[in-house]
Amino acid sequence: MASSKIVGAVLVAGGGVAGMQAALDLANAGYYVYLVEKSLAIGGRMSQLDKTFPTNDCSMCIISPKLVEVGRHINIELLTLTDILSVTGSEGDFTVAVRKNPRFIDMSKCIACGECTKKCPRKVGNEYNELLDNRKAIYVQYAQAVPLKYGIDPKECLKLTKGKCGSCQKVCPADAVNYDDKPQDVTFKVGSVILAPGFAPFKPSDFETYRYSDAKDVITALEFERYLGATGPTMGQVVRPSDGHHPTKMAFLQCVGSRDVNRADNGYCSSVCCMYAIKEALIAKEHAGGKLDVTIFFMDVRTFGKDFERYYEKAKAAGIKFVRSRVHTVKPEPKAGVKISYVTDGGAVGEEFFDLAVLSHGLVITPETKALSESLGVKCDGYNFAQTTTFAPVALSRPGFYACGVYTGPKDIPTSVMEASAAAAAASSKLAPARSTLTKVINFPAPVDVTGEPPRVGIFVCRCGINIASVIDVEKVVEFAKTLPFVEYAAVTMFACSQDSQEKLVSLIKEHRLNRIVVSACSPRTHEPLFQETLAAAGLNKYLYEMANIRNHDSWVHANNPAEATRKAMDMTEMAVAKAALLVPLKENVIDVDPTALVIGGGVAGLNVALTLSDQGFKSVVVEKADKLGGNANRIKTTAKGEDVGKYLEALKAKIEADPNVSVALGAEVGQVEGYVGNFVTTLTTGETVKHGVTVIATGAKEHKPEDYLYGRHPNVVTQLELDELLKAGDRKVEAAKTFVFVQCVGSREPGRLYCSKVCCTHTVHAAVELKKSKPDARIFVLYRDIRTYGQKEDLYKEARGLGVIFIRYDLDSKPQFAAAGDGLSVKVHDPVSGRHLLINPDLAVLAAAIVSCRETELGMKFKVPLDEDGWFFEAHQKLRPVDFATDGMFLAGIAHYPKPMDEVVAQAQAAAARAVTVLTQPRMTVGGIVAEINQSKCSGCGVCVAVCPFSAISLDDKGKSVVNEAMCKGCGNCASSCRSDAPSLRGFTNAGLFAQIASAL
Amino acid sequence: MPEYIAKKSALTDFFKALSAGRRLLTPQGAGDQCRLAETAPDQVKLDYVNTHMSPKTLFFPQTEKLMAFHKDASKPDANIYSCAGDKAVPTVVFGLRPCDARGLSVANKVFQNDRFTDPYWKGKFDQTVSVGLACAAPAPQCFCAAMGGSPYGLTGLDILAFRLEGGDLGLKAGSEAGEALLKDLKLESADLAAVFNSQQAAAIQAQGVAPDYRPIDEANLMALFQDPHWLSTAENCLNCGVCTFFCPTCHCFDIQDEQDEKGGVRMRNWDTCMSWLFTVHGTGHNPRPSKTERVRQRFMHKLKYIPLKQDGVRGCTGCGRCVAMCPVNIDIRAVALKMCQSSAPSQA
């Protein structure tokens, strides 16, 4: 491919969390991104969630910064209300045709004041709240939406449908309503395409026995999520829809529309429902102050992710009841509530009353998405999930097309985010020559040096149309502001954020030689960056800016008390001026970045990291402790999809060998580490010194050596990996065996190792299927606790059962008992279905031994990255930063993070590489701004700041005094508040500035 | 000058007459609670050792308002400072110890001299009659005699009282004003010189043999200043400043402005040369960066700089408060001896 034909832009379809992450990673790596979203705003399904498992993080809180980042990114072009019409051309050079549907609102004018919505007479079911309440025909999707611009629903608007009304246009203070808005078709060029169209919740309307369509107290889990949400229809009150009472007893019914080819055509497991049901149960109990009994009816509890098993245990400890049963009938009770009839696995018949039944619906691909796949020529599986392979987990069948999120199979948020980064890496793998060819850079004039000048504060008090001025006497605020110290200029402005106001601001700064700017208007959370840019454009350091939020925090909430609201606005303005007068210009420095990665671990994860980085032209040094590459994969025969791992590994190693960007150090470990993001210097135990800008930890894990089940004491007891090795070697032990027993959860999900090893069920079921296929007469027993063949892997489980593999469940307190019987083995296990003990004499027993961490404490300390209590490396954020460490420049891939199957390992490796590229791609990094600094004359070297810094950004220098690494500091100010002698200071939030604010608040 | 007698039986009348038109302050309370307090004429006590704090608090309180402004914008003088010292009240203090009276006279020369008058000090000082009570039984830490004073000294006093056998008070004038007052009080006069002298001799003797600190007076200032002993002298100092807070002659202060919603005040507050902040400059430079310099400053000031400025009068009057109060037992007598040794070769 000639590089002239390669387009340095990528289309990302879908503005959910996966699409956003892919867009950000690409844009930060030097590619221009078209982010296409069907609806009014980005955010996707995650924006509807109240909390996220297993940390119970507030979903909106953690997604919101990401929304803002996407919305403001100059290299992400956000196309909302947009449909993809076609993608033509080939990899590297596609032409995309899209239709931008009319919003009927001029986005450049809308100030999102909400006056239109107040006046709109037309009520419509609110999709954001799952139709549990109403929105208007003119609306924002949700309060924190990005872009925060209203839109008109053309199907509902009275003006657009009937030509009547028009009230929104009348009340709009910004003249933003345009009923004549028309669809626009546009085309643009991209080098590759990422599809992240997401999913819809399965609608259980057709499940007659569950009575979702007619019983009011049968609701879906997403509906319940909205009830839990603070922004939901009941503002977080859990109610029984039929009568609004607080339920005291509720049930979750699992696998509704999942693992079901009977009433739905969905054979797959939706992967997330067990966890979200537990989460909703826990949160509901919390909301009810404990006065709520929750029962979860399940088939298998599939809590296979990181920290999920603990979450499950926590739920049990909190009194949530788990009943192993697929409920057959739900009947509404005459007044309220439902009666649930079920049969337990022991055969007992139960019937119980519940106030509320929540159906844990599966995740499905919508017909629209199915049509999109078809029109774009993307191959899908029988469930309409896009097809991928284990070794290219984010690549679609059409070259140049990639995917992330639920589009390729049900998955949770962290996996989706990880895939998003992986997709960014994969989608840009062929575009490297065109990197930074289409991205924009803003160049601001060099800032004027205001050092030594007395403060000259300029104040702009915004009317915000009538949003502020109808409540607050803005003229009075201005007159008051003029009396404040250092104020040179104060004036009212209609819309401070409008283009003309911004231009005027620039000229006023110059005319009055203003060197501090205060804007009394709306929230700095939404508008500070805009004004800061304007300052920069006027040649003023952007940190010489302070905002008073007299709209959101004042006029909008004190509309009935204009006098007090005005006084408050005066105080707020005074506070802002007091702080502003003490602001100093903050420098942003640049540091060089060494464009090399150190990859620790030469397994599948590490090697994929190195190759992915090489695609982008970056060098890596792979450090492998062992004397050969490949790690655990050397022992694995095939993947669950039947792909030959050995062959793959050979090809991988050959690629590594041939790649001039990758060098490998075998038999080497990390010795000494110095430096930080951009500039690490690591000495290996071989003596080699590596200079690198980033580090990826991919040190893997190991198979647990079981103590039970005669392992090591009987020749016919082997582990899963040992079985694979026997199979690869064509060993007679397997050939000759007729009866097999597989024991699951050997060393997993037990006290002391309270986690699921995630891969073993699939591995066992796959092995059982393969054995059964090659030896149809073999008798195969799988002794399990819960079968956890999540996602489409459920098909394997179904296949195994179809082939006659016998699954027998055991409990932790009645583990199978192994005994030697002559040369052979005897296994005794209690079968809960028949209620009897079974005796099996297997020829071979295979133990699904846990994957255990290598507990690399020392390595963690060298790179200042933490481990969790099981010894897994601990990522920056379990949901949204799954491959980053909190410490900048540090990334994580593979099973050093947590056990996972190979496709997820490869995806995570690609993801880690993508995240690393966002650092490596900048030859020089900008650091500084709002970061901490240390006044060493006040520092006693006690180390408190070092201990409390969440980002390991502070260390003690050779004089024993603290020093901040600006490249790693995130500006939280923990150090500044923890130091007894105030040696650290957070720029932009200094003690003096905050004291001045406190003083003027009173 | 003749002495006078206030009869035991008529002491209340004496104090009544003494405090006519004035408030009467006398030491009240025991131990560390002993302080000058307004007293009814029949409540005067004679059996205290000394006040816990030095009497300088009378004329130089720890916090003293100097100026003030108001923020009432309706008045023309809003936000403009004007002089606003607390109004002085005519006072008679009875029971000052001679060491403290001497201390006040040292401080008085700082606040009122030929170059400068501090109106805040002057207002109070000039309206106060100082009546001392001689120390017949010095405390363990007392050494006024060694510092050139006497437990029966008259310096800084208008009147000195001393106890006579039988409970009468002998009274001796220390100033013309005191003499005039005594005359006015119409007391019985008597020649008590012999009694006074013998009591004084016994009290001085009770303080033990006074070391001779005169070598310091004669020593070269720079030799004293540069002597290496300061390093060890200061080594255990905590730099707490208790010595300065309790010292009757320490007089340093810091001027601060404070304001609230109604107005603002310019005030002076005691400061201490033991503090890092005392000498730190706006630039961050500190000419007395460590406790060694600060400790040296204090002792040099007491024993060398003040004598140089006040005609040989020492800045230490031997009241012993710093000795008793110092948490780490830095004893000015021991320091003075070190200074004597370091100053062996006298001025060239």
Added chain:
Amino acid sequence: MSDFEPKIVAFFCNWCTYGAADLAGVSRLEYPPNFRVVRLPCTGRLNPKFIMEAFKRGADGVWVSGCHPGDCHYIAGNYHARRKFILLHQLLESIGVEPDRLRFSWISSAEANKFQAIARDVVEHVKACGPNLAFRKEELKLGLAEVA
């Protein structure tokens, strides 16, 4: 005391409670106008001295609010802050600051209603405490009339 309108200083973290206040605004949720907000990046930035300063200067109440545990934008800022709060809270309560004068809360950026409810609650409780006369600096005695 019914006409007493307390002055309250509020310290909000930028990411959660300040966001909740923003959202309360968007949702037009009314609450009393008695507090003034100092925006901090994180409750981890809150030095106990700030709280003391507010009281010293005559605040009738102080309200500190940040992200729920686990939600911190800076990973652990609110956990570190919580330890400081535990100590400060105990200390001030023990020495006799009415517990209702100092309020701590966790409010996520989505909890506009909780924000409104707590805002009302804070003001109501501080109001019930009455003006802060004892835990503040004394009013300056200007004494201007006495000048001789």
Added chain:
Amino acid sequence: MPALEDVAKKIRESAKRLLAEGRAEVVVGYRRGTIPLTTAPFFARTAEECDQLVWSNFARINLANYLPGRKKVALVAKGCDARSAVGQVVENQIPRDELYVIGVPCTGMVDNALVAAKEPRPIREVVETTDDSFTLKGEGYSVEVRKEEVLRRNCRTCAHRTPKLADELAAPEVPGATPDDFADIKALASKTPAERLAHFKDLIKDCLRCYACRNACPLCYCPICFVDETRPQWLGKSNDPMDTLTFHLLRGLHCSGRCTSCGACETVCPVNIKVREFNRILELTVQKEWQYEPGLSWDQKPPLTMFQTDDAAEFIK
């Protein structure tokens, strides 16, 4: 009852040995004071100087206060002082290998205010030979005082009288006293807030803000104390009671989780304020919430340098 002189001898021997071996360049101990009822911190650098080292019932000052920044120092330390020294090592104020601790198991030190209350007459001389009593002498009197009657309050509840982490001990180990039950602190709960505030304001009413408590405290090694800050000025300089209270509250917070109840602050207070009341409120909280006592191991993490995700804080709602 070890004779004080025996302990002193042991201290002198160790001191001389450590200086001779070069293990220490200075030995920080106590010498006799120039007035009764006192000792003075003393820095012995020669064998000759070591002869001035004493042991006494009045060795109240916490000598760990002199450690920060020093090199090759041997410290004569009571139980509390040794814990402070450990804290300073933990807080990087002195490297472990620069410090040698000569621990002195201690039966408590004398509170001079209690002595004065017992014997108001001027005291000219104190004779002490053992660690359980001493004799006061003055004009025409001589009184023996049992130490346990005049112990400092912190000493009465000291559970760590024997310095456990000392490099050597200069006297036989002694049992710890019954720990502080904080009964008075707990009893505060039964008072109204107004009563409590009045109590604490009264407690500090005589405070001169001389900061002797701070300066005597081995925890207060900050190069610049917050009270000396000028931008912003955290505290007014006048004798406003709220400024004074703020000083004590913030100092209490700064010492929380670090204070070893050595009592130096109260010992040095020239106006006898029980400043430890503030520390004790926090000490109780630290023990209750985090089961933490400072100075008991070389590698402990002070409570304000860490957190637990389940730290209890029901008051945050």
